[in-house]
Amino acid sequence: MSSGAEDGLAVTVRDKRFGARQVIADLTFRAAPGEFVALVGPSGCGKSTLLNILAGLDPAFEGSVQAPPGRLGMVFQAPRLLPWRSVADNLLLVDPPGGAAAVEDILAAVGLAGRGASWPNHLSLGMQRRVAVARAFAVNPAVLLMDEPFVSLDADLAGSLRDLLRALLAQRPTTVVFVTHDVAEARDLADRILYLAPSPTRVEREEVIMNRSIKEKQAAARTRSG
Ligand SMILES: Nc1ncnc2c1ncn2[C@@H]1O[C@H](COP(=O)(O)OP(=O)(O)OP(=O)(O)O)[C@@H](O)[C@H]1O
Ligand SMILES: [Mg+2]
Structure with a gap:
Protein backbone atom coordinates (compact mmCIF):
# COMPACT_ATOMS: atom_id res chain seq x y z
CA MET A 1 0.00 0.00 0.00
CA SER A 2 1.50 3.34 -0.95
CA SER A 3 1.03 6.34 1.30
CA GLY A 4 0.23 9.91 0.37
CA ALA A 5 -3.56 10.04 0.64
CA GLU A 6 -3.58 12.23 3.75
CA ASP A 7 -7.32 12.49 3.36
CA GLY A 8 -8.13 8.80 3.81
CA LEU A 9 -8.14 5.72 1.65
CA ALA A 10 -8.49 5.76 -2.15
CA VAL A 11 -8.86 2.45 -3.97
CA THR A 12 -9.05 1.58 -7.66
CA VAL A 13 -8.92 -2.03 -8.83
CA ARG A 14 -9.29 -1.92 -12.59
CA ASP A 15 -8.56 -5.59 -13.09
CA LYS A 16 -7.87 -8.58 -10.84
CA ARG A 17 -7.63 -12.06 -12.28
CA PHE A 18 -6.87 -15.57 -11.11
CA GLY A 19 -5.56 -17.18 -14.29
CA ALA A 20 -7.97 -16.33 -17.09
CA ARG A 21 -10.81 -15.58 -14.69
CA GLN A 22 -11.50 -11.91 -13.93
CA VAL A 23 -12.62 -11.59 -10.29
CA ILE A 24 -12.68 -7.78 -9.88
CA ALA A 25 -13.29 -5.14 -12.57
CA ASP A 26 -13.30 -1.34 -12.33
CA LEU A 27 -13.98 -1.22 -8.62
CA THR A 28 -13.36 2.22 -7.08
CA PHE A 29 -14.11 3.68 -3.69
CA ARG A 30 -12.80 6.08 -1.09
CA ALA A 31 -13.03 6.13 2.68
CA ALA A 32 -12.72 9.44 4.50
CA PRO A 33 -10.55 9.65 7.63
CA GLY A 34 -12.45 7.99 10.47
CA GLU A 35 -15.16 6.73 8.17
CA PHE A 36 -16.56 3.19 8.58
CA VAL A 37 -17.22 1.69 5.14
CA ALA A 38 -18.84 -1.73 4.86
CA LEU A 39 -18.50 -3.84 1.72
CA VAL A 40 -21.40 -6.25 1.32
CA GLY A 41 -21.42 -8.99 -1.29
CA PRO A 42 -22.37 -12.63 -1.83
CA SER A 43 -20.08 -15.52 -0.93
CA GLY A 44 -17.27 -16.04 -3.40
CA CYS A 45 -17.68 -12.66 -5.10
CA GLY A 46 -14.14 -11.51 -4.28
CA LYS A 47 -14.36 -9.70 -0.94
CA SER A 48 -11.32 -11.39 0.62
CA THR A 49 -9.43 -10.95 -2.64
CA LEU A 50 -10.13 -7.22 -2.46
CA LEU A 51 -9.09 -6.92 1.20
CA ASN A 52 -5.85 -8.79 0.47
CA ILE A 53 -5.15 -6.21 -2.23
CA LEU A 54 -5.89 -3.34 0.19
CA ALA A 55 -3.59 -4.95 2.76
CA GLY A 56 -0.75 -5.13 0.25
CA LEU A 57 -0.73 -8.93 0.52
CA ASP A 58 -1.57 -9.38 -3.18
CA PRO A 59 0.32 -7.06 -5.52
CA ALA A 60 -0.87 -8.89 -8.68
CA PHE A 61 -3.61 -6.52 -9.82
CA GLU A 62 -4.08 -3.50 -12.07
CA GLY A 63 -4.93 -0.36 -10.16
CA SER A 64 -3.81 1.59 -7.12
CA VAL A 65 -4.34 1.76 -3.38
CA GLN A 66 -3.53 5.00 -1.58
CA ALA A 67 -3.66 4.98 2.21
CA PRO A 68 -2.89 7.51 4.92
CA PRO A 69 0.55 7.22 6.53
CA GLY A 70 0.68 4.80 9.42
CA ARG A 71 0.17 1.14 10.05
CA LEU A 72 -2.53 -1.17 8.89
CA ALA A 142 -4.34 4.28 10.48
CA VAL A 143 -6.57 1.90 8.51
CA LEU A 144 -8.38 -1.14 9.86
CA LEU A 145 -9.40 -3.90 7.45
CA MET A 146 -11.89 -6.48 8.73
CA ASP A 147 -12.88 -9.58 6.76
CA GLU A 148 -16.15 -11.01 8.15
CA PRO A 149 -14.61 -10.79 11.63
CA PHE A 150 -17.73 -12.00 13.46
CA VAL A 151 -18.85 -14.78 11.11
CA SER A 152 -19.82 -18.21 12.57
CA LEU A 153 -20.81 -16.75 15.94
CA ASP A 154 -24.32 -16.98 17.32
CA ALA A 155 -26.40 -13.82 17.02
CA ASP A 156 -26.00 -12.69 20.65
CA LEU A 157 -22.25 -13.12 20.59
CA ALA A 158 -21.91 -11.37 17.23
CA GLY A 159 -24.00 -8.50 18.64
CA SER A 160 -21.80 -8.17 21.71
CA LEU A 161 -18.68 -8.13 19.51
CA ARG A 162 -20.23 -5.37 17.40
CA ASP A 163 -20.80 -3.41 20.63
CA LEU A 164 -17.18 -4.07 21.55
CA LEU A 165 -15.98 -2.82 18.16
CA ARG A 166 -18.04 0.37 18.49
CA ALA A 167 -16.54 0.98 21.96
CA LEU A 168 -12.99 0.38 20.68
CA LEU A 169 -13.53 2.76 17.77
CA ALA A 170 -14.87 5.44 20.11
CA GLN A 171 -11.61 5.23 22.10
CA ARG A 172 -9.27 4.54 19.17
CA PRO A 173 -10.84 6.08 16.06
CA THR A 174 -9.55 4.93 12.67
CA THR A 175 -10.69 4.45 9.09
CA VAL A 176 -12.42 1.08 8.70
CA VAL A 177 -13.17 -1.15 5.73
CA PHE A 178 -15.39 -3.97 6.96
CA VAL A 179 -16.36 -6.89 4.73
CA THR A 180 -19.52 -8.87 5.40
CA HIS A 181 -22.30 -10.72 3.60
CA ASP A 182 -24.72 -9.63 6.34
CA VAL A 183 -26.62 -6.43 5.49
CA ALA A 184 -28.00 -6.06 9.04
CA GLU A 185 -24.49 -6.23 10.46
CA ALA A 186 -23.30 -3.61 7.95
CA ARG A 187 -26.21 -1.29 8.77
CA ASP A 188 -25.55 -1.68 12.48
CA LEU A 189 -21.92 -0.59 12.20
CA ALA A 190 -21.20 1.39 9.06
CA ASP A 191 -21.40 5.02 8.02
CA ARG A 192 -21.70 3.90 4.41
CA ILE A 193 -22.34 0.56 2.68
CA LEU A 194 -21.03 -0.38 -0.75
CA TYR A 195 -22.97 -3.26 -2.27
CA LEU A 196 -20.81 -5.43 -4.51
CA ALA A 197 -22.13 -7.21 -7.58
CA PRO A 198 -20.32 -10.44 -8.50
CA SER A 199 -18.67 -11.89 -11.60
CA PRO A 200 -16.61 -9.76 -11.83
CA THR A 201 -16.94 -7.80 -8.61
CA ARG A 202 -17.70 -4.10 -8.82
CA VAL A 203 -19.61 -1.56 -6.73
CA GLU A 204 -23.30 -1.82 -7.65
CA ARG A 205 -24.75 0.80 -5.32
CA GLU A 206 -24.05 2.79 -2.20
CA GLU A 207 -26.16 3.32 0.92
CA VAL A 208 -25.36 6.13 3.33
CA ILE A 209 -26.20 5.26 6.91
CA MET A 210 -26.71 7.98 9.48
CA ASN A 211 -23.24 8.01 10.96
CA ARG A 212 -22.21 7.04 14.46
CA SER A 213 -21.46 10.52 15.68
CA ILE A 214 -24.88 11.76 14.59
CA LYS A 215 -26.53 8.71 16.18
CA GLU A 216 -24.65 9.34 19.41
CA LYS A 217 -25.58 13.04 19.48
CA GLN A 218 -29.22 12.14 18.89
CA ALA A 219 -29.16 9.48 21.60
CA ALA A 220 -27.64 12.03 24.00
CA ALA A 221 -30.29 14.57 23.00
CA ARG A 222 -33.05 12.00 23.60
CA THR A 223 -31.62 11.22 27.04
CA ARG A 224 -31.56 14.93 27.92
CA SER A 225 -35.11 15.59 26.73
CA GLY A 226 -36.54 12.37 28.20
N1 LIG B 1 -5.50 -17.84 -4.86
C1 LIG B 1 -6.55 -18.08 -5.66
N2 LIG B 1 -6.40 -18.73 -6.84
C2 LIG B 1 -7.45 -18.95 -7.64
N3 LIG B 1 -8.71 -18.53 -7.40
C3 LIG B 1 -8.92 -17.88 -6.23
C4 LIG B 1 -7.86 -17.61 -5.30
N4 LIG B 1 -8.38 -16.93 -4.25
C5 LIG B 1 -9.68 -16.80 -4.52
N5 LIG B 1 -10.02 -17.35 -5.69
C6 LIG B 1 -11.35 -17.33 -6.32
O1 LIG B 1 -11.75 -15.98 -6.46
C7 LIG B 1 -13.14 -15.82 -6.14
C8 LIG B 1 -13.27 -14.83 -5.00
O2 LIG B 1 -12.77 -15.42 -3.79
P1 LIG B 1 -12.82 -14.65 -2.41
O3 LIG B 1 -12.25 -15.56 -1.39
O4 LIG B 1 -12.21 -13.33 -2.60
O5 LIG B 1 -14.40 -14.48 -2.22
P2 LIG B 1 -15.19 -13.92 -0.95
O6 LIG B 1 -16.17 -12.92 -1.46
O7 LIG B 1 -14.25 -13.49 0.11
O8 LIG B 1 -15.97 -15.24 -0.47
P3 LIG B 1 -16.53 -15.63 0.99
O9 LIG B 1 -17.73 -14.75 1.24
O10 LIG B 1 -16.92 -17.07 0.84
O11 LIG B 1 -15.42 -15.41 1.97
C9 LIG B 1 -13.64 -17.21 -5.81
O12 LIG B 1 -14.23 -17.74 -6.95
C10 LIG B 1 -12.40 -17.98 -5.44
O13 LIG B 1 -12.56 -19.34 -5.74
MG1 LIG C 1 -13.93 -14.11 2.01
Whole structure:
Protein backbone atom coordinates (compact mmCIF):
# COMPACT_ATOMS: atom_id res chain seq x y z
CA MET A 1 0.00 0.00 0.00
CA SER A 2 1.50 3.34 -0.95
CA SER A 3 1.03 6.34 1.30
CA GLY A 4 0.23 9.91 0.37
CA ALA A 5 -3.56 10.04 0.64
CA GLU A 6 -3.58 12.23 3.75
CA ASP A 7 -7.32 12.49 3.36
CA GLY A 8 -8.13 8.80 3.81
CA LEU A 9 -8.14 5.72 1.65
CA ALA A 10 -8.49 5.76 -2.15
CA VAL A 11 -8.86 2.45 -3.97
CA THR A 12 -9.05 1.58 -7.66
CA VAL A 13 -8.92 -2.03 -8.83
CA ARG A 14 -9.29 -1.92 -12.59
CA ASP A 15 -8.56 -5.59 -13.09
CA LYS A 16 -7.87 -8.58 -10.84
CA ARG A 17 -7.63 -12.06 -12.28
CA PHE A 18 -6.87 -15.57 -11.11
CA GLY A 19 -5.56 -17.18 -14.29
CA ALA A 20 -7.97 -16.33 -17.09
CA ARG A 21 -10.81 -15.58 -14.69
CA GLN A 22 -11.50 -11.91 -13.93
CA VAL A 23 -12.62 -11.59 -10.29
CA ILE A 24 -12.68 -7.78 -9.88
CA ALA A 25 -13.29 -5.14 -12.57
CA ASP A 26 -13.30 -1.34 -12.33
CA LEU A 27 -13.98 -1.22 -8.62
CA THR A 28 -13.36 2.22 -7.08
CA PHE A 29 -14.11 3.68 -3.69
CA ARG A 30 -12.80 6.08 -1.09
CA ALA A 31 -13.03 6.13 2.68
CA ALA A 32 -12.72 9.44 4.50
CA PRO A 33 -10.55 9.65 7.63
CA GLY A 34 -12.45 7.99 10.47
CA GLU A 35 -15.16 6.73 8.17
CA PHE A 36 -16.56 3.19 8.58
CA VAL A 37 -17.22 1.69 5.14
CA ALA A 38 -18.84 -1.73 4.86
CA LEU A 39 -18.50 -3.84 1.72
CA VAL A 40 -21.40 -6.25 1.32
CA GLY A 41 -21.42 -8.99 -1.29
CA PRO A 42 -22.37 -12.63 -1.83
CA SER A 43 -20.08 -15.52 -0.93
CA GLY A 44 -17.27 -16.04 -3.40
CA CYS A 45 -17.68 -12.66 -5.10
CA GLY A 46 -14.14 -11.51 -4.28
CA LYS A 47 -14.36 -9.70 -0.94
CA SER A 48 -11.32 -11.39 0.62
CA THR A 49 -9.43 -10.95 -2.64
CA LEU A 50 -10.13 -7.22 -2.46
CA LEU A 51 -9.09 -6.92 1.20
CA ASN A 52 -5.85 -8.79 0.47
CA ILE A 53 -5.15 -6.21 -2.23
CA LEU A 54 -5.89 -3.34 0.19
CA ALA A 55 -3.59 -4.95 2.76
CA GLY A 56 -0.75 -5.13 0.25
CA LEU A 57 -0.73 -8.93 0.52
CA ASP A 58 -1.57 -9.38 -3.18
CA PRO A 59 0.32 -7.06 -5.52
CA ALA A 60 -0.87 -8.89 -8.68
CA PHE A 61 -3.61 -6.52 -9.82
CA GLU A 62 -4.08 -3.50 -12.07
CA GLY A 63 -4.93 -0.36 -10.16
CA SER A 64 -3.81 1.59 -7.12
CA VAL A 65 -4.34 1.76 -3.38
CA GLN A 66 -3.53 5.00 -1.58
CA ALA A 67 -3.66 4.98 2.21
CA PRO A 68 -2.89 7.51 4.92
CA PRO A 69 0.55 7.22 6.53
CA GLY A 70 0.68 4.80 9.42
CA ARG A 71 0.17 1.14 10.05
CA LEU A 72 -2.53 -1.17 8.89
CA GLY A 73 -4.57 -3.43 11.15
CA MET A 74 -6.18 -6.51 9.67
CA VAL A 75 -8.71 -8.96 11.04
CA PHE A 76 -8.78 -12.01 8.77
CA GLN A 77 -11.80 -14.15 8.00
CA ALA A 78 -10.42 -16.83 10.37
CA PRO A 79 -8.73 -15.66 13.61
CA ARG A 80 -5.31 -16.86 12.33
CA LEU A 81 -3.59 -17.05 15.71
CA LEU A 82 -0.38 -19.06 16.00
CA PRO A 83 -1.37 -22.04 18.20
CA TRP A 84 2.16 -22.53 19.58
CA ARG A 85 2.34 -19.00 20.97
CA SER A 86 0.42 -17.59 23.91
CA VAL A 87 -2.24 -14.95 23.34
CA ALA A 88 0.15 -12.20 24.51
CA ASP A 89 2.95 -13.50 22.26
CA ASN A 90 0.58 -13.54 19.29
CA LEU A 91 -0.04 -9.85 19.93
CA LEU A 92 3.64 -9.05 20.50
CA LEU A 93 4.40 -10.53 17.07
CA VAL A 94 2.84 -7.50 15.39
CA ASP A 95 5.33 -5.27 17.24
CA PRO A 96 2.77 -3.04 18.96
CA PRO A 97 3.97 0.42 19.95
CA GLY A 98 4.08 0.26 23.74
CA GLY A 99 5.09 -3.41 23.86
CA ALA A 100 3.88 -5.74 26.61
CA ALA A 101 2.05 -3.00 28.54
CA ALA A 102 0.09 -2.06 25.43
CA VAL A 103 -0.75 -5.74 24.88
CA GLU A 104 -2.22 -5.95 28.39
CA ASP A 105 -4.21 -2.75 27.80
CA ILE A 106 -5.72 -3.92 24.55
CA LEU A 107 -6.52 -7.38 25.97
CA ALA A 108 -8.37 -5.66 28.80
CA ALA A 109 -10.17 -3.45 26.28
CA VAL A 110 -11.52 -6.55 24.46
CA GLY A 111 -12.62 -8.21 27.71
CA LEU A 112 -9.65 -10.59 28.01
CA ALA A 113 -7.79 -9.05 30.95
CA GLY A 114 -5.33 -11.54 32.40
CA ARG A 115 -5.71 -14.03 29.53
CA GLY A 116 -2.37 -13.22 27.89
CA ALA A 117 -0.80 -16.50 29.04
CA SER A 118 -3.62 -18.63 27.53
CA TRP A 119 -3.08 -20.77 24.44
CA PRO A 120 -5.28 -19.73 21.52
CA ASN A 121 -6.72 -23.23 21.13
CA HIS A 122 -7.92 -23.16 24.73
CA LEU A 123 -10.14 -20.18 23.93
CA SER A 124 -13.65 -20.30 22.47
CA LEU A 125 -14.09 -19.04 18.90
CA GLY A 126 -15.64 -15.84 20.29
CA MET A 127 -12.57 -15.24 22.45
CA GLN A 128 -10.22 -16.02 19.55
CA ARG A 129 -12.09 -13.45 17.50
CA ARG A 130 -11.59 -10.92 20.33
CA VAL A 131 -7.86 -11.66 20.25
CA ALA A 132 -7.82 -11.13 16.47
CA VAL A 133 -9.53 -7.76 16.95
CA ALA A 134 -7.06 -6.88 19.74
CA ARG A 135 -4.12 -7.74 17.47
CA ALA A 136 -5.44 -5.41 14.77
CA PHE A 137 -5.95 -2.51 17.22
CA ALA A 138 -2.59 -3.17 18.92
CA VAL A 139 -0.70 -1.45 16.09
CA ASN A 140 -2.73 1.79 16.44
CA PRO A 141 -3.82 1.36 12.83
CA ALA A 142 -4.34 4.28 10.48
CA VAL A 143 -6.57 1.90 8.51
CA LEU A 144 -8.38 -1.14 9.86
CA LEU A 145 -9.40 -3.90 7.45
CA MET A 146 -11.89 -6.48 8.73
CA ASP A 147 -12.88 -9.58 6.76
CA GLU A 148 -16.15 -11.01 8.15
CA PRO A 149 -14.61 -10.79 11.63
CA PHE A 150 -17.73 -12.00 13.46
CA VAL A 151 -18.85 -14.78 11.11
CA SER A 152 -19.82 -18.21 12.57
CA LEU A 153 -20.81 -16.75 15.94
CA ASP A 154 -24.32 -16.98 17.32
CA ALA A 155 -26.40 -13.82 17.02
CA ASP A 156 -26.00 -12.69 20.65
CA LEU A 157 -22.25 -13.12 20.59
CA ALA A 158 -21.91 -11.37 17.23
CA GLY A 159 -24.00 -8.50 18.64
CA SER A 160 -21.80 -8.17 21.71
CA LEU A 161 -18.68 -8.13 19.51
CA ARG A 162 -20.23 -5.37 17.40
CA ASP A 163 -20.80 -3.41 20.63
CA LEU A 164 -17.18 -4.07 21.55
CA LEU A 165 -15.98 -2.82 18.16
CA ARG A 166 -18.04 0.37 18.49
CA ALA A 167 -16.54 0.98 21.96
CA LEU A 168 -12.99 0.38 20.68
CA LEU A 169 -13.53 2.76 17.77
CA ALA A 170 -14.87 5.44 20.11
CA GLN A 171 -11.61 5.23 22.10
CA ARG A 172 -9.27 4.54 19.17
CA PRO A 173 -10.84 6.08 16.06
CA THR A 174 -9.55 4.93 12.67
CA THR A 175 -10.69 4.45 9.09
CA VAL A 176 -12.42 1.08 8.70
CA VAL A 177 -13.17 -1.15 5.73
CA PHE A 178 -15.39 -3.97 6.96
CA VAL A 179 -16.36 -6.89 4.73
CA THR A 180 -19.52 -8.87 5.40
CA HIS A 181 -22.30 -10.72 3.60
CA ASP A 182 -24.72 -9.63 6.34
CA VAL A 183 -26.62 -6.43 5.49
CA ALA A 184 -28.00 -6.06 9.04
CA GLU A 185 -24.49 -6.23 10.46
CA ALA A 186 -23.30 -3.61 7.95
CA ARG A 187 -26.21 -1.29 8.77
CA ASP A 188 -25.55 -1.68 12.48
CA LEU A 189 -21.92 -0.59 12.20
CA ALA A 190 -21.20 1.39 9.06
CA ASP A 191 -21.40 5.02 8.02
CA ARG A 192 -21.70 3.90 4.41
CA ILE A 193 -22.34 0.56 2.68
CA LEU A 194 -21.03 -0.38 -0.75
CA TYR A 195 -22.97 -3.26 -2.27
CA LEU A 196 -20.81 -5.43 -4.51
CA ALA A 197 -22.13 -7.21 -7.58
CA PRO A 198 -20.32 -10.44 -8.50
CA SER A 199 -18.67 -11.89 -11.60
CA PRO A 200 -16.61 -9.76 -11.83
CA THR A 201 -16.94 -7.80 -8.61
CA ARG A 202 -17.70 -4.10 -8.82
CA VAL A 203 -19.61 -1.56 -6.73
CA GLU A 204 -23.30 -1.82 -7.65
CA ARG A 205 -24.75 0.80 -5.32
CA GLU A 206 -24.05 2.79 -2.20
CA GLU A 207 -26.16 3.32 0.92
CA VAL A 208 -25.36 6.13 3.33
CA ILE A 209 -26.20 5.26 6.91
CA MET A 210 -26.71 7.98 9.48
CA ASN A 211 -23.24 8.01 10.96
CA ARG A 212 -22.21 7.04 14.46
CA SER A 213 -21.46 10.52 15.68
CA ILE A 214 -24.88 11.76 14.59
CA LYS A 215 -26.53 8.71 16.18
CA GLU A 216 -24.65 9.34 19.41
CA LYS A 217 -25.58 13.04 19.48
CA GLN A 218 -29.22 12.14 18.89
CA ALA A 219 -29.16 9.48 21.60
CA ALA A 220 -27.64 12.03 24.00
CA ALA A 221 -30.29 14.57 23.00
CA ARG A 222 -33.05 12.00 23.60
CA THR A 223 -31.62 11.22 27.04
CA ARG A 224 -31.56 14.93 27.92
CA SER A 225 -35.11 15.59 26.73
CA GLY A 226 -36.54 12.37 28.20
N1 LIG B 1 -5.50 -17.84 -4.86
C1 LIG B 1 -6.55 -18.08 -5.66
N2 LIG B 1 -6.40 -18.73 -6.84
C2 LIG B 1 -7.45 -18.95 -7.64
N3 LIG B 1 -8.71 -18.53 -7.40
C3 LIG B 1 -8.92 -17.88 -6.23
C4 LIG B 1 -7.86 -17.61 -5.30
N4 LIG B 1 -8.38 -16.93 -4.25
C5 LIG B 1 -9.68 -16.80 -4.52
N5 LIG B 1 -10.02 -17.35 -5.69
C6 LIG B 1 -11.35 -17.33 -6.32
O1 LIG B 1 -11.75 -15.98 -6.46
C7 LIG B 1 -13.14 -15.82 -6.14
C8 LIG B 1 -13.27 -14.83 -5.00
O2 LIG B 1 -12.77 -15.42 -3.79
P1 LIG B 1 -12.82 -14.65 -2.41
O3 LIG B 1 -12.25 -15.56 -1.39
O4 LIG B 1 -12.21 -13.33 -2.60
O5 LIG B 1 -14.40 -14.48 -2.22
P2 LIG B 1 -15.19 -13.92 -0.95
O6 LIG B 1 -16.17 -12.92 -1.46
O7 LIG B 1 -14.25 -13.49 0.11
O8 LIG B 1 -15.97 -15.24 -0.47
P3 LIG B 1 -16.53 -15.63 0.99
O9 LIG B 1 -17.73 -14.75 1.24
O10 LIG B 1 -16.92 -17.07 0.84
O11 LIG B 1 -15.42 -15.41 1.97
C9 LIG B 1 -13.64 -17.21 -5.81
O12 LIG B 1 -14.23 -17.74 -6.95
C10 LIG B 1 -12.40 -17.98 -5.44
O13 LIG B 1 -12.56 -19.34 -5.74
MG1 LIG C 1 -13.93 -14.11 2.01
